Amino acid sequence: xxxxxxPLLVIxxxxxxxxxxxxxxxxxxxxxxxxxxxLALVGESGSGKSMTALSLMRLLPAGGEITGGRIRFDGEDxxxxxDRQMNRMRGGRMAMLFQQPQAMLDPTSRVNAQIAExxxxxxxxxxxxxxERVLDLLREVGIADPAVRARCFSHELSGGMAQRVxxxxxxxxxxxxxxxxxxxxxxxxxxxxxxLRLIDEQRRKRDLATLLxxxxxxxxxxxxxxxxxxxxxxIVEEGPAKAVLESPQHPYTQALMxxxxxxxxxxxxxxxxxxxxxxxxxxxxxxxxHPRCSAASQHGIASRCMRSEPALKxxxxxxxxxxxxxxxxxxxxx
Amino acid sequence: MWTRLLQRxxxxxxxxxxxSLLAFLVPYVSGGDPVRTILMSRVRDLDVDPxxxxxxxxxxxxxxxxxxxxxxxxxxxxxxxxxxxxxxGRPVASEIGHALGVSITLALTALGIAAAVAxxxxxxxxxxxxxxxxxxxxxxxQTFVATPEYWLAPMGILVFALHLGWLPSAGWTSWxxxxxxxxxxxxxxxxxxxxxxRAAMMDVLQAPYITAARSRGLSMRQTVMRxxxxxxxxxxxxxxxxxxAGLLGGSVVIEVIFAIxxxxxxxxxxxxxxxxxxxxxGFVSIVALSILINTIADMLYVALNPAVRxxxxx
Numbered sequence: 001x002x003x004x005x006x007p008l009l010v011i012x013x014x015x016x017x018x019x020x021x022x023x024x025x026x027x028x029x030x031x032x033x034x035x036x037x038x039l040a041l042v043g044e045s046g047s048g049k050s051m052t053a054l055s056l057m058r059l060l061p062a063g064g065e066i067t068g069g070r071i072r073f074d075g076e077d078x079x080x081x082x083d084r085q086m087n088r089m090r091g092g093r094m095a096m097l098f099q100q101p102q103a104m105l106d107p108t109s110r111v112n113a114q115i116a117e118x119x120x121x122x123x124x125x126x127x128x129x130x131x132e133r134v135l136d137l138l139r140e141v142g143i144a145d146p147a148v149r150a151r152c153f154s155h156e157l158s159g160g161m162a163q164r165v166x167x168x169x170x171x172x173x174x175x176x177x178x179x180x181x182x183x184x185x186x187x188x189x190x191x192x193x194x195x196l197r198l199i200d201e202q203r204r205k206r207d208l209a210t211l212l213x214x215x216x217x218x219x220x221x222x223x224x225x226x227x228x229x230x231x232x233x234x235i236v237e238e239g240p241a242k243a244v245l246e247s248p249q250h251p252y253t254q255a256l257m258x259x260x261x262x263x264x265x266x267x268x269x270x271x272x273x274x275x276x277x278x279x280x281x282x283x284x285x286x287x288x289x290h291p292r293c294s295a296a297s298q299h300g301i302a303s304r305c306m307r308s309e310p311a312l313k314x315x316x317x318x319x320x321x322x323x324x325x326x327x328x329x330x331x332x333x334x
Numbered sequence: 335m336w337t338r339l340l341q342r343x344x345x346x347x348x349x350x351x352x353x354s355l356l357a358f359l360v361p362y363v364s365g366g367d368p369v370r371t372i373l374m375s376r377v378r379d380l381d382v383d384p385x386x387x388x389x390x391x392x393x394x395x396x397x398x399x400x401x402x403x404x405x406x407x408x409x410x411x412x413x414x415x416x417x418x419x420x421x422x423g424r425p426v427a428s429e430i431g432h433a434l435g436v437s438i439t440l441a442l443t444a445l446g447i448a449a450a451v452a453x454x455x456x457x458x459x460x461x462x463x464x465x466x467x468x469x470x471x472x473x474x475x476q477t478f479v480a481t482p483e484y485w486l487a488p489m490g491i492l493v494f495a496l497h498l499g500w501l502p503s504a505g506w507t508s509w510x511x512x513x514x515x516x517x518x519x520x521x522x523x524x525x526x527x528x529x530x531x532r533a534a535m536m537d538v539l540q541a542p543y544i545t546a547a548r549s550r551g552l553s554m555r556q557t558v559m560r561x562x563x564x565x566x567x568x569x570x571x572x573x574x575x576x577x578x579a580g581l582l583g584g585s586v587v588i589e590v591i592f593a594i595x596x597x598x599x600x601x602x603x604x605x606x607x608x609x610x611x612x613x614x615x616g617f618v619s620i621v622a623l624s625i626l627i628n629t630i631a632d633m634l635y636v637a638l639n640p641a642v643r644x645x646x647x648x
Contacts, residue, residue: 059548062540083553091551104546106561107641117550117560153640154543169550 006075008177008209009033009056014069016048016055023281024067025051027233033177038203038210040220040241042256043230049213050099052230053181056211057096058086074176092122095170097199099182101162105154111165112150118173137168142198160191164198171202177209184219196223217260221245229253232280232288235312239319249321251295285309287324295325342632346625350618354411357617358404361610369396372420372608394420407614416615421607426615429600434582434619436506437589437596441581443512444519445574452524453567456531457558460539460566471528478525487518487591504593515592519585523577530573535566568638575631579624583616 009032016026026048033039041049054060056071058078071078073094081089090096095118098104105114115137116130125133131150138146141164154162163183170178180199184192200223203210212223220227220241228238229250237250248254255273275292290296290305301324314320369390373382391397395406410417416426459468494514495503502511538544539562547557586598597620604612 054545057549059545061545087551087553089551090549096546096549098542098546100542103542106543106547106565108564108639109561113560114547114550117547117552121551121556155641166546173551 007032008035008037008074009211010070010072011052011056012070012072014052014055014071015067016051016060017065017067018063019065020063023233025064025233025281026055027281028069029230029233029235030069031228031235031238033209033211035176035209036207037226038212038224040212040214040224040227041230042214042217042220042227044215047230048233049230050181053096053179053211053213056179057090057094059090088122091118091170091173091175093173093175094177094179095173095175097163097166097170097178097180097183100186101159101166101183102154102157104166105157105162107154109153110150111152111154111157115150115165115169115172118169122173133172134168137172138165140171140202141165141168142194143168158191159187160195163187163191163195167195167198167202171206174206175208177211178203179211179213181213182215183212185214185216199223217245217257229256234288234322235320236289236322237320238312240317243317243319249315249319249326250289250323251293251325252289255292255294287322295323299325301325342629346629349625350622353621354408354618355404357614357621358407359400360617361608361613362400369394411615411618416618417611419604419609419612421604421609421612426611429612430597430615430619433595433597433600434623436594437582437585437598440512440516440519440585440588440594440596441578443516444581445523445577447516447520448524448527448577449570449574451520452527453531453563453570456528457535457563457566459528459532460535461554461558463536468532471532475525475528478521481521483518483522483587484591486521487515487588490514490518491591504591506594511592511594515588515594519581519588523573523581526577527570527573530569531566534569535562538562538566541565564638568635571631571635571638575627579627582623583620 011029011031014026014029015024017024029048029052031039031041031052041052043049051060051064054064055066056073056078058066058081060066066079069079073089076089078086078089105111112131112134115134116125116127119125119130119133120127134150135146138149143149143161143164149157149161149165157165166183178199183199184195187195196219199210199212202208210223212219214220224241226239227241227244228235229244229252230236231252237244237248237253244253245257248257252273255271258271259273261271273292280288280291285308286306287293287296287309290302293305296302296305304324310322310324312320312322313326367387369387370382373386373390395403398406407417414427416430418424419426419429422429455467455471455474459465459471462468491503491514494501501514502508503514505511535558539558544557544561547561548554552560583597583601585596586602588594589596589599590602597616601613601616603609604616
């Protein structure tokens with residue numbers, strides 16, 4: 001493996017659009033993921049996190065199209081790979097975990113057959129050798145009685161068990177990068193921690209770069225090296241996990257933090273961000289968060305927020321924020 | 335699973351009982367006097383001696399109360415004796431046995447051809463909706479659904495039997511005689527199976543587990559073969575059974591045109607001859623067989639679908 005300092009994954013200005021939708025679901029997104037690093041992608045549902053993940057795999061749902069930008073993975077231009085090259089990439093060099101593990105398993109196919117697929121298509125295992133390896137993998141992901149479980153169907157597994165199976169299938173192709181799209185959201189609270197621990201354990205052992213998609217800031221603080229916060233198809237804040245969590249700069253990140261603490265306010269109500277982000281993409285000018293933003297009015301910059309969209313500006317420590325409130329008045333001339 | 339099966343069998347028994355009563359009564363309700371018909375056909379005279387009619391009626395047991403007749407008929411039917419044909423005088427059960435064999439062969443061949451074409455074609459159409467194959471398939475489906483068999487069958491005979499001389503025009507003597515009728519009979523189910531497969535595959539290809547399979551590096555083709563076909567062809571099993579049951583007595587046109595001694599033609603002639611025992615026996619046999627076929631199809635559906643197998647139906 002190429003151990004250079006060059007990041008494993010570089011996304012530049014990625015734009016994804018669906019026909020019939022006036023604005024792109026992902027709009028000029030840039031991210032990097034270093035080797036062995038955990039980057040958390042955070043945001044509300046509908047902010048474009050999952051679409052980002054599926055774009056990397058080039059598995060967007062029907063109609064979805066990457067209309068601009070570049071994706072470089074380990075020196076290769078992902079968007080210009082042929083279908084055949086892309087098949088080798090998927091499961092072999094980048095693997096993915098999903099939100100609903102049970103729905104992700106073919107109901108008519110046994111667990112072992114599905115885990116064995118990357119072994120057989122990417123690593124040239126024969127049937128028997130693959131089945132042996134599947135048992136090892138099941139053991140590695142903490143499944144007791146692997147010989148029995150290997151012959152199960154998805155409906156015979158609990159959610160946590162199904163996600164362990166998906167992890168085994170993801171690891172079986174020995175990838176360099178793991179994309180985990182809300183891997184614990186659909187699971188029982190007690191199981192969530194186990195699955196996260198398993199993912200963390202395995203990615204340390206295998207030096208797996210991990211793109212962790214979540215809306216749970218507790219998960220971020222436990223696992224992530226860096227965080228990118230997404231709102232309405234754009235990155236609004238990005239930086240080292242510690243910096244972003246301890247001193248969030250963007251009003252949206254701050255609001256997310258306050259909401260996730262689940263502390264009631266003076267009137268005894270749980271905090272929530274007023275309004276909804278579903279139509280934020282349709283704003284044609286100004287900051288996409290400004291209709292829901294409290295900082296805009298507090299700082300008396302509401303008219304600027306309405307007029308033009310701020311750029312993603314880094315501070316001295318590489319902590320980037322897309323907000324006028326963070327940039328003092330001097331910017332108004334620019 | 336076993337309680338399910340047992341329940342099912344019990345319901346089937348009750349259904350058959352009801353059907354047998356219907357089958358028994360229908361010829362009586364439809365009017366006309368079978369005894370007169372038989373005698374007239376034998377003596378070829380409109381003035382039949384009333385004494386002869388009466389004697390015949392007693393001989394056939396038709397003078398007894400209906401309930402008694404039904405009881406006796408049912409009891410014998412349960413032992414495999416469906417009486418004797420008024421027309422030919424031969425045992426109904428053996429005539430039906432022969433005809434059913436012929437019809438099942440014809441229907442299975444036709445449906446086999448239909449499924450063999452429809453499943454790959456529907457799958458292919460579903461993988462590229464709006465593509466060339468899909469458009470051609472839609473055209474084919476519409477053409478086949480709209481083409482009547484009574485037109486297609488004579489055309490087939492004209493071209494392949496009379497003009498080219500490749501196949502026999504009628505009869506039931508060798509497997510070559512099966513080719514033309516089975517092909518003509520296969521076109522409509524082929525059209526429907528293709529549509530069903532296409533719709534089911536379109537659904538299946540949207541399923542999350544297909545995306546997951548692709549994320550493991552399977553090509554589209556491998557994904558369809560390993561995870562699409564089995565899930566997508568499930569509905570075809572049900573349709574196959576429905577068509578099989580329908581064709582057993584329902585391919586009258588084809589059987590008459592191609593002079594095939596099958597169930598459709600047997601019943602057609604029984605109606606014309608007012609052959610009461612043949613109608614009763616034929617009706618009951620076809621219904622019983624249809625129920626059996628559908629039960630087998632249900633079992634097969636369950637066998638192909640592990641989630642239903644252990645009672646986890648969604």
